[in-house]
Amino acid sequence: MDVPAELSKLVTGYYNEIFAQYEEQLVPVVEAVNAINATQIEIKFNKAIDKDTVLESNGDVKVNAVSLRSLDGLAGVTLKGQFSADGKTLTVTSSAVLEKRYDIEVKNVKTTKGQAVEKFTKLITVAADTTAPTIVSTTKLSAGNVKVSFSEPIKSLGNVSYKLANGTVVAGTGNGVTHDFVAGAKEVTFTLGSDIAAGREVIATFIGAQDQAGNLLTPNPATVSMVKGNPDGVAPTVSSITQTGATTFAVKFSEELSEKPVIEIDGVAVATAKIAKDNNDPTVYVVTADAALDGVKTIGVKSITDLSGENGTDMTRVVTFVKETAAPKAISSTVVTDATNKKEYLEIAFDKDVNLTVATVAISGSYIKGFVTNSIADGDVAPSAVSYKTSPDKKVVRVDLATLLGGKNVKGATYSLNLTFAGVASASGVAAEAAKTSFVRGEDGTAANTDLVGVSNVEQGDDNNKVEVTFDKPVDGASATTVANYRIDGAVVESVTLKPVAGGSQVAVLNLKANSNGFTGTRNINIANVKALGSNKVMDPYFINNVSLNENVAPTVTSAKLIATDKVVLTFSEAITDGAAEDFEVLVGGKSQALAEKIDVGAATATTTVTVTIDQATADKLSKGLSFKALDTLDVVDAAGNKLSVPSNISISN
Template sequence: MVNKQSARYKKFVLGAASAALVAAAVAPVVSAKEFNDVKADHTHKPAIDALSDAGVISGYQDGTFKPGKTLTRSDVVKLMGKWLVSEGYKIPADYKTNMRFTDLTAKSNDELLQYAAVVKDNGVFNGNNGRLMAADNITRENMAVVLVRAFDKLHNMDLVAYVEAQDFDKDVIDRAKAKEEARPAIDVLDFFDITNPAAPAFNPKNTTTRGQFATFLHKTINTDFSAVTAPEGNKDKVAVEAAAKQVKDGAVTVSRGEYATDANKLAAVQTYVKGLVKEEGVTTKATAGKTAGEYVVTLTKGEEKVEKTIAVTFEFAADDRFVTEVNALNATQVEVKFSVAVDKNDIAGKVSIQGVQFTSQSLSEDGKVLTLTASAPINVSNATVVVEAVKTKADTKVKTDKYVSTITYKDVVAPTITSVEAKTSGSLATRLTVKASEPLKTGTGLVKVNGAYVSADFAGTDTATISGLSLETGKTHTIELINIEDLAGNKTVSTSANFTVNVDATVPAVTLTAKGEKEILITFSKSMDVKSVKDALVSGTVKDEALNAVKTGSVTEVEGSNDTQFLIPVTATTIFADKASRTYTVVLTDTIKDKLGNKLTATTQKVTLSKDTVKPAATGYKVIKDNNGKVTAIEVNFSEGLRAAGKGKTVAPTIVDENGVAVTNFLGGLTADAVTAGDQKVVYTAKTPATVSGKFAFSFAKELVSDQAETANKSDAFNYTIDFGKAETATTFELTSAEATENVITVTFPEAVKGGAVANSATDLANYTLAGKPLPTGTEITLDTAQKVATITLPVESIEKTDQAVVFTAANIQSTSGKSLKTYTGTVAVEDNVAPVLESAKVLNDTTIELTYSENVVLTDGQDNVFEVGDDFVITNGTVALDLKAGELKAKKVSGFENKLTISIEKAGETATALDLTKAIKVKTIKPATANVEDIQGNTQKVGVEVNVAK
């Protein structure tokens, strides 16, 4: 075993290359060895002094070194890049056109782009999932990786392979806390005592300070690596075997478009595997294994090859919102599965199956499974299934894709028992609940418990509760169902199950939340005795801020909550007269109990109700036809209950046909039916029902309906294009690509498409999405004269973050010949075009003001980190704008705060103009001849912003 404490250091002369390296990272302004914040006993003083003596590092103008200041990832990229360039590595010619990291653009800092290309191309700095994350601080584990990679690259050695071959005492005790990739690099620093043997905790997740970096760099430069040689044996074999170790099981995100087909999954696995392998020159290929979810990865370099099998699970991308499958569960139930959680308030009437009438529906707790119940047994062949777009739970402004398919189903499976539950708070259970695999016909079948016949009725459902029992705890009991029949007529002669009694003596817990502006939702941890809850929560148990009784209505159970949730309606007419919210106290007594008799601990809880300011929004429409196929009415659904309106009081929509011609007498005229308070729909009845074909654009006026809020909110204007014809089997056309440059998306169609204010227009914003959302307000779309190229210009201040691969979709567009566009999904690059905004300012002294921005900012034109910004700001003192000459207003970044800078009034050779702190001070941004204040993407600060300066 190697003794690490043997002498390993050999003092090398600091060359020009090393000087360039350190100066880039730790040399802000002036050189000085005796820094006033680096005392004699400071841990990093030896390294700081040595590097200062060599003229490598310097400090700040105030005489400090700031050893505790953290380094960012961009600092390290520039550092390593300059070092490699000084050693003869070239800056790639395409550094500004080929982004090495997805969060950089051509407008990023030019120096950062150059060195980002150098370090990425040479494997020194690989980023995080393709991103540089320039403003983030670098961790100690990442610093170790970068240092070891850099020295390997520069000196053509493999420090990791060398150290792995050594048997030595490891000092680092928290190596396991580091990510797997970093552990070998930490071993290198440990083996060569570049880490501190006296402080065995490496703290891999901590950030790296200037002082720590100086010590690590000083030790690394002065370490004797002469014993390091290339690993013995075939280097290709070593690389392939090392790569195989890097390939491991994992989860893979499957992108939108092909909806997780085998080819789509395989491509995603290939990308995943490629990202795992860090060995240079090793190629990877993934193929499907014999078992579902397993993939065989072949790793190759030269003549060497290794195969490894891994297990992969699949997830949907965050912006994928679609139906994954529709299945019939039994004779009367259908299940619709979504890739994301959907809004439970937007599921009504969204699913239709040809020849099937649904009577009810319920959504799972996770919001991803919708179960529908039909009025009669399902028996269909190639029936059309349509799931309309449904709002997502995470963002009700975003919907799932419309789903169309076919289904063939007939229930031929006989029912069985799926579960039995019996509970007690004592020693005997008096009842049980039995659940069948599907709903059973009313009045069919017999039930035995422990061999004795008992009375039970499933009443057309899959569940029955049996009372009047005496079931002991600690024993096994048996239930048997005899001659039961499901709704499709499938019979089971006998099915049985064993069960035990569960003892539950736990006191129920309770929480209160607001539901809407005038309802209190009470949620219990267990199913409750409904009568005890209603008897306890009578009017007067809710108190206002002064503990006066608040008028409330009858408590009701929440449907589908299994008696765990209840609603208390506040019936007082006016509660928000002069307030935006009210805090109420609810008195909960120990008379409330669960179904087993466990009593609630008496308590009081507060709940805050907030004034409803959300407008009712249209969620969809439904065309109502009679038995002859004639359209009799149009039903428009809304997101919440509406205020009452008399017949004809709700304005009818304006209608335009697919040629853009206004239709003034559609179906003889549409008249709105009366709206009953609480309705979530408006029905327009046709005066002359008729068969309708083709597509029509319906435009509904602003303030069409109002909600039931104390102060009514009125709806915005909205539009629907309704297709009254049968599903077309006509030919379609496809897009092959859509490209974006500087936030202008160019969509090229293979043939002329419709444009203008008509249905299925390529210039209709509603027919596109970006990142799963509607195009930003203010987007302009134009067609060329041939009507084959749509130019989509995104407005200024609409893209908050640069992204090289934003999901872009185009749909619902038709060619001039009547062909329909097959929904297109691809990716485009967008660039941050949101300007940094001056948010606040404060006085530091009578010549200096500190400015705070809405995002990180950079100064783009200056010397020695001092920037002239007289063209960027106007300072008003009292009522007078200061008359500052060129060069008299200068700016600096604020150390440690990327979104702050200071502006100072300076005059060379004379006293600076001083601010009169007794008077009001304002700072206003103005349009400069040359921009000096920008964000990292190159967006100039927003002009015309004026803020008051705090003193």
């Protein structure tokens, strides 16, 4: 026996037990909150957290658990959450870029053992994200699937192209290479299709990929290598077909598939959109039929391929389905205030999915106000329209309280109501049962203005120092003239001015810093955080990379040399051309001559040197010194149209 090893295990176990006992005595708290990039904030707890107290079933952060507020609000922003494996770290991902001070609040959170976490509030500052994203790893998931991981969430993959190692181009669609990228993902799975033989290497090249803050991937372009594996020799098969609802059934396979199978019901193919991989078991696909399932059906399963590329055999099975006959029952009701329009709604949860067909709910019962009971008879209030709370959840419906109560709408009253539904039924068509509810009526608030402004056009302005951004509606002046809300790669925005509203739209003129734009060509242009006039909601981040801008580096005169008594050679910093107007006045001793002497550069074709003719230079003129003064009519320009820069008079040397 290895005594030291056994002793080490005993000591480790002892300390782990002591630590567990110590941790058990700790009061559950938030230990730290840190911003990790432009869209993500990390919240660390000292104990494992019950994720159901923080996250909705779809991964959204519950608004009563974690809130993030800035001075101008976060209207319309979605917060997603994900816990670490030990349950102690929550990563919150925002659908909008974060770049300012925020109040963060954590409350109503419990540990996995039911302990309440102390309420936590803190003001945090999220610095502007200027760190370029990188590709951190590639992982082979299966013979035909490779996962590429980035250092932070990605807004755009840019342009991705594929080639075999020998240079042969591979299509980025169909049976070539496809991927599952969605904006905001840190990981992307690439699928190597049937056009790629086993053992072949594919080089993927990323150009212009950007993180959520618009930072370009580094290096740019970047490449990754992916190799198609060989089939594993074991074909996938159908393990079972099980009814899961009035219109749904689950098909379980012997192993995970590379893509959705083809499912047929009595020879008719089910739409691909109605076949979904189960969230908990990747070997199961849930199929939704167009009508209630009843009696004997022939289920066909075709086109099954496992992750290694091994193909299964098409098959059919005869399945007996049982029509659902139980009516949907309301299991709970809650009054909530809509975050957008500030209205109160009655939300009703059923024990199963319900279909709505011109759905309404009628009320009867009573309400108490000031110790007086008032009755509501059948027909006193017209039936109110019912809608789903959210899609695709079909178990919870809601109705506007002001409409539901009609003329019986009394602030602060306590209601006890009978609810009778019409047009609300199970998937098999069984009408929902009547229900009862009780609540206290509050009042509806004033809906916030959440208009979103969009960008309809971006183009070069009147000259190379301007870029014009056309918004599709009038804009909030403060946000629209904030320089930090605009970024043009390779140029510096110095200020922003607004043109008057015209035709329902408004133009922001981006004034570029002189000589800051060194090349002509297409640019990455990012616009964010601009609001519509009167709105409290910032625009969706806008990105465009197909607008070509001219460089704005103005040409200059580098020397003016007298080579004869009436000839001066002008040398320019770059090739220029000249129009027909006069460009310079010849000064003597820094002053105009009795009869003003004006000259035209006269460069009809692009050149860097021009010889101009002046009046005969006398000894007296030379002794006083000759110079050129730019005229208002100067029309010397470079190839991009930048006008010659003459900040001061040009001295002519002998």
